[in-house]
Amino acid sequence: MTAINIQNFHKFYGSLEAARGITFSVQKGEIFGVIGPDGAGKTTLLRAICTLLLPDQGSITINGLDVTKSVGEVRKILGYMPQRFSLYPDLTVHQNLQFFADLFEVPLKEKNERLQQLYRFSKLEPFKNRKAANLSGGMKQKLALSCALIHRPEILVLDEPTTGVDPLSRQEFWEILHTIQKEGTTILISTAYMDEAEQCDRVVLFFRGRTVGLDTLENLKKKYPYRLYWLKAKNLRKLLDFFQTLENVRAIQLSGDTLHVGFDTVPAAGDWQAWIKATAGNLEEWESRPPSIEDVFLDLMRRPQ
Amino acid sequence: MRQILAMMRKEFKQIFRDRSMVAIIFLIPVIQLFILANAITLDVMHIKLLVADLDNSRVSREMIQAFSHTKRFDIVGMTRNLDGIRRDFRSWRAQMVLIIPPKFGRNLERRLNPRIQFDVDGVDGNTAGVALGYARGILTQFGETILQNPGWRASLQGVHLISMEERMWYNPELDSRQFIIPGIVVVLLTLLPMMLSSMSLVKEKETGTLEQLIVTPMKKYELILGKLIPFLILSYVELTLVMVIAIFFFHIAMNGSYFLLGELSFVYLFTTLGLGIFISTVTSSQQQAMFLSWFISIFIILMSGFFIPIENMPDVLQKLTYLNPMRYFMYIVRDIFQKGSGLKYLLQDAIPMTAYGVFVLSVSVLKFRKRVE
Known part of the structure; x- marks a missing residue:
């Protein structure tokens, strides 16, 4: 009804x-x-x-x-x-x-x-x-x-x-x-x-x-099209600058003390090692996480209407 | 009905909870009445008169005495120096100068029609005119008295003098309070309802409570009635209060019907409460509403004949006063108080006033929307 x-x-x-x-x-x-x-x-x-x-x-x-x-x-x-x-x-x-x-x-x-x-x-x-x-x-x-x-x-x-x-x-x-x-x-x-x-x-x-x-909310999260990782670093701002330039990255945002990065495809283990090297050890931790409502919202907001 | 009563109850609670509001409603009008009744006086009294007696005869001295015997004139000094007059006017020492030329008394005896001169400070034209009128009256009377003297009478045999006897109707003592205080009643029945209703409606807008009222199933007319009836009641309380003071304290003559006054006040309140609603629809804060109410009040008070007689205004402005609702009520209230006029004689003002009230109230109610912008 x-x-x-x-x-x-x-x-x-x-x-x-x-x-x-x-x-x-x-x-x-x-x-x-x-x-x-x-x-x-x-x-x-x-x-x-x-x-x-x-x-x-x-x-x-x-x-x-x-x-x-x-x-x-x-x-x-x-x-x-x-x-x-x-x-x-x-x-x-x-x-x-x-x-x-x-x-x-x-x-x-x-x-x-x-x-x-x-x-x-x-x-x-x-x-x-x-x-x-x-x-x-x-x-x-x-x-x-x-x-x-x-x-x-x-x-x-x-x-x-x-x-x-x-x-x-x-x-x-x-x-x-x-x-x-x-x-x-x-x-x-x-x-x-x-x-x-x-x-x-x-x-x-x-x-x-x-x-x-x-x-x-469940479905909206399910529809989130990227593989989301939470990244930690010594200097998050520098890390943001670095990941922004990568081709594989579709969504990126700072959230508290983590950087949320949505990738097109799941990055390989070798990729992470290469990124540690490229950022001179700035990248410290990464973890695959389901998207939060903010991630979903920011993604939907950025799409062309 | 229940909703109207709930609105009214709420309105009264809000008014009486606010001490400054209670003071505005009950104390200030009384203070106003006491101050204005004494301050706004149209009587011209104690005109400062300077005398230049260049004749110094018996007749001239008697004439001066005639001026000194009335409250209307205060003789502030004698002078022989005509050049000093300018200075005396500038320093407000004198408002009027009586100049009796040399040989005035002798020339009068010789029937040479001697003239005397008055110099008047014309800054306040109204007072100057009134003062001259008084002087003329005193001189006329003086002329009559000297004609009563045996010596004069003999030489004036056969001359008929017309003597005038003045009778002032309705206000025999020409006490201007009899005229002003009923006017104050009108002013109060204008300001109070207009300001209170506009302020209280705008306050609901400001605090957002209007939005809350709008979403209730209450109808627009119920909302407006619930809002206005308390102010209508307060206006009557106010009217009663002011009338009691006017009659028992100032001894204002109330020659007409109280019932008729109450009835026509009701019609007039349509207009002022309606103006209040109207103001609230075009303003969004209490300051704005206050400012607009003042702006409107000053105009309609000045154009109502309260202290400036409409008959004295230029033609165009006189016609403009027909647009002023207060003009009609001013005539009505003064006529009821002083002349004791019945409805029959008041219709020429009561009809346009009623039309005005119905018009203003309906326009305002239509303009008042149960929506937000």
Whole structure:
């Protein structure tokens, strides 16, 4: 069953084209990641899905409902958490939740029970009388998530919810998302953190307003066409300069204290010896590794569109 | 309905949580009223009068006395040096000089129609004109009194003098506060709703909460009503507060119907709240909204007849004031307060004001989009 269907979505800001023909669909019950660097067009797409923006071209449907026509229906189905914290800083945690419960018309009988549930998973109950402005980054995100979930939306849209949140809170946040998924909610999440792709069932890779890859992470990695090695050296920069010139090398990038090099064919033992010699002993270690999401993404990004 | 109530509750909580906001709403208007009511005075009093009595006769001395007996003039000195007048004007020692020429008294007795001269500092044209008017009045009266003298009467037998009796209607003491304070009421009902509504809507834009409101199933009209009703209520609280002070403290005469005033205020608030929404749709930060509100307010206050009578403006500007919603309400409020006019007499202002309100509010509501740019 398709939850979100996007066909040939285009959006212009003046002469700038923020989205250039995006097509993909999200299945019911999956956690779907929109991965890409800043400025790739993630927020534009998410806003259009949430009826905040009108597409200039193409169509978006939620459960088969056109987001430009059945605006009211779509807003009832969706829960949206924008990139910036956008609750009322001068109201308390409880007042914010109450307010959105009323706006989403959560039935009065269920309201209290729902608030209790949300407090249980967000662990925000001890802070219910604290002003939202005085919460920590992680707590703010949990409050924003609670407000987005207040009306039990079928589909949850999250725009970079973990940006600027400490690693521990990020992990906790993802645990909450997995719990929500188990309850049957479809989750569309955008992030600039590549490692968060691992938490998604399927991902779409965004670059400059286009989709450059769409699949499960597993499959994307399988489709990686080169033999990848992680190299260590005394001087990585010099090593990078050296390997860049080799004919056999198709992909190369620095990642922390290793150099990731993708070869066309598996290098022979003799090749490695020759390279040690050629770099005057700069090359110290090498190891064959499966590609990481960064390797996959960088490769897809560099391909001609 | 539930959503509108939730919006209203939230709005009140936000307003009362913010102390500076409460001060802006309740304290500042009261302070304004006290200061402006006393500062903006159109009465011309204590005009500094310098006297050059070159005649020094009984008549000239009596004339000077006539000037010294009124609060309107303060005699600041006597001089015989006409060349010094320029200096006295420059140093603000004198605003007006009365010059009685030599032999004035004798020439008057001989029916030679002697003339006296007034030199007036014309920098503030309005005051100068009013001062001259007062002087003329004093001289007329003075003329009448000297004619009562037996000696004069004998020589003027058969001359009929027309005497004028002045009756000021509605404001017999010509107290300018009776005129200014109702004007301040109008200014408050303009500034407060316009600024509060524009600022509060733009604040939602700034903090990103508008985005959050947009994705709720709440309808646009519910959002706007929930936003505006609190400010409507606050405007009425404000109106009541200012009226109480005006009537009990400043003893402003309220000759008309409170109900009618309340009703027409409601119509006027359509315009000012509508302007607030409009401002919020064309600005993206509170500073911008504040600046634009000020810009608009200064224009509409100056062009409303609040302190500059519209009748005194050049023709083109007078016509331009018909575009100013405040102009209509200014007439209405002053007429209700001072003349006690009923709706029948106010229709010529009430109809265009209503049309204006409906127009501004609908344009603003249409321009307000439940989308982001």
